[in-house]
Amino acid sequence: MQSLKITLALLPWLAAAAVPFTPGLARADPDPACVAAGQWVDPATGTSRPAAAWLRELAARPAVLLGESHDNLEHHRWQLDVLAGLHALNPTMVIGFESFPRRVQSVLDRWVAGDLSESRFLHEVEWGRVWGFAADLYLPLFHFARRHRIPMVALNVDISLIRRVRAEGWDAIPAAERRGIGDPTPADPDYLAQLRDIHAQHEQLRAARRTARGDDRTGPHGDAADGADRFDRFLAAQLLWDRAMAEAVDAARKRDAAPLVVGILGSGHLEHRRGVPHQLADLGLDGAAVLLPWSVGRPCADFGPGLADAVFGLTDPPRPSPPLKLGVYITDGEDGVNVKGVFPESTADRAGLRAEDVVLTAAGRQVRRVDDLKGVIAEMVPGVWLPLTVRRDGDTLDIVAKFPIER
Numbered sequence: 001m002q003s004l005k006i007t008l009a010l011l012p013w014l015a016a017a018a019v020p021f022t023p024g025l026a027r028a029d030p031d032p033a034c035v036a037a038g039q040w041v042d043p044a045t046g047t048s049r050p051a052a053a054w055l056r057e058l059a060a061r062p063a064v065l066l067g068e069s070h071d072n073l074e075h076h077r078w079q080l081d082v083l084a085g086l087h088a089l090n091p092t093m094v095i096g097f098e099s100f101p102r103r104v105q106s107v108l109d110r111w112v113a114g115d116l117s118e119s120r121f122l123h124e125v126e127w128g129r130v131w132g133f134a135a136d137l138y139l140p141l142f143h144f145a146r147r148h149r150i151p152m153v154a155l156n157v158d159i160s161l162i163r164r165v166r167a168e169g170w171d172a173i174p175a176a177e178r179r180g181i182g183d184p185t186p187a188d189p190d191y192l193a194q195l196r197d198i199h200a201q202h203e204q205l206r207a208a209r210r211t212a213r214g215d216d217r218t219g220p221h222g223d224a225a226d227g228a229d230r231f232d233r234f235l236a237a238q239l240l241w242d243r244a245m246a247e248a249v250d251a252a253r254k255r256d257a258a259p260l261v262v263g264i265l266g267s268g269h270l271e272h273r274r275g276v277p278h279q280l281a282d283l284g285l286d287g288a289a290v291l292l293p294w295s296v297g298r299p300c301a302d303f304g305p306g307l308a309d310a311v312f313g314l315t316d317p318p319r320p321s322p323p324l325k326l327g328v329y330i331t332d333g334e335d336g337v338n339v340k341g342v343f344p345e346s347t348a349d350r351a352g353l354r355a356e357d358v359v360l361t362a363a364g365r366q367v368r369r370v371d372d373l374k375g376v377i378a379e380m381v382p383g384v385w386l387p388l389t390v391r392r393d394g395d396t397l398d399i400v401a402k403f404p405i406e407r
Contacts, residue, residue, distance in 0.1 A: 034300040035313040043307040059089035062253050063288035067267030070133045074314045075293045080140050090260045094252045095145050098265040099131040100154035108152040155248040162237050170236040184239035185282035191274035199234045246279035267292050272306050324380050324403050332369045336360040351401035361389040
């Protein structure tokens with residue numbers, strides 16, 4: 001999918017595989033009563049845990065799974081702190097990453113061995129295609145592994161298999177084409193309910209995208225099927241994702257010397273032990289610890305027994321303002337940017353842009369590619385007027401789009 005959807009910030013795995021699995025919970029007024037910044041807290045009791053004793057206990061576990069919101073720098077800094085502490089206590093360690101599919105394992109081995117430059121490493125693992133989050137967020141973890149010659153393990157599967165399960169269902173995949181992954185154990189009722197909620201959000205998103213494209217056709221992979229069938233395939237893709245990572249953790253643990261396996265995964269795969277830990281238990285790997293970063297100010301109603309073995313309180317830095325959104329579905333054209341659809345109630349809709357328009361200039365600059373228009377919009381600020389020159393039905397029109405002051 002090469003065209004830019006300015007109104008959506010979908011990432012490669014999530015757009016194709018189906019699950020936005022980093023928590024996006026609404027923030028409330030700061031309430032440090034449940035977790036204070038800089039403290040390890042046991043959700044079962046609500047009491048803090050001394051760091052030194054807790055790390056010694058963790059270092060003796062078979063696996064330690066560290067959650068994250070993929071785009072949160074503080075979460076990755078916390079993961080690095082925990083890695084350093086565990087490595088000092090148990091240097092027989094491997095580090096598994098959700099961000100890598102298994103097919104790039106040989107590249108990870110060469111990186112750890114010191115055979116690749118940073119830029120070459122990112123190129124060979126196809127970072128922008130297979131993960132897409134800023135590499136700077138993860139590079140300190142990669143360099144830590146390389147510096148200490150700690151094996152890095154690719155936990156994920158290739159996106160093509162997840163796409164296929166999303167389209168066809170797990171049962172439709174022949175055994176020889178399952179990449180060696182076994183049948184996932186079924187989701188428990190709470191996880192099932194959680195995934196139903198996520199699937200409903202995806203259905204709304206898909207409907208909005210099709211409306212913006214002016215596409216009222218059914219898609220090739222079951223858009224006409226009933227909702228239950230679509231959810232079943234969605235569920236199968238998610239359980240495959242969890243199972244694949246659990247099997248990779250289990251296999252890493254079974255290496256010579258039975259190393260401590262530290263997993264770097266999205267928190268949504270770990271919370272309440274419903275995702276990867278649930279699959280690990282089915283594989284017989286007992287004792288894996290689940291640790292989560294906890295943003296101080298997150299509603300305390302989300303905190304409680306069973307959430308994790310422990311959480312660590314963090315104060316998140318202010319996030320930058322989200323980018324301005326014109327609200328169009330666009331593609332590159334021969335002499336301008338083709339408007340394929342306009343999102344209702346968007347800035348573009350209010351300005352009078354229509355599907356089949358061709359944007360020739362933006363803010364006085366010629367735009368021939370999606371990235372040209374994206375670059376102009378990136379320079380805009382809330383409340384600014386954006387003049388556009390548009391060709392419509394052979395005529396040239398001047399249209400002015402006004403971005404709202406509040407986003």
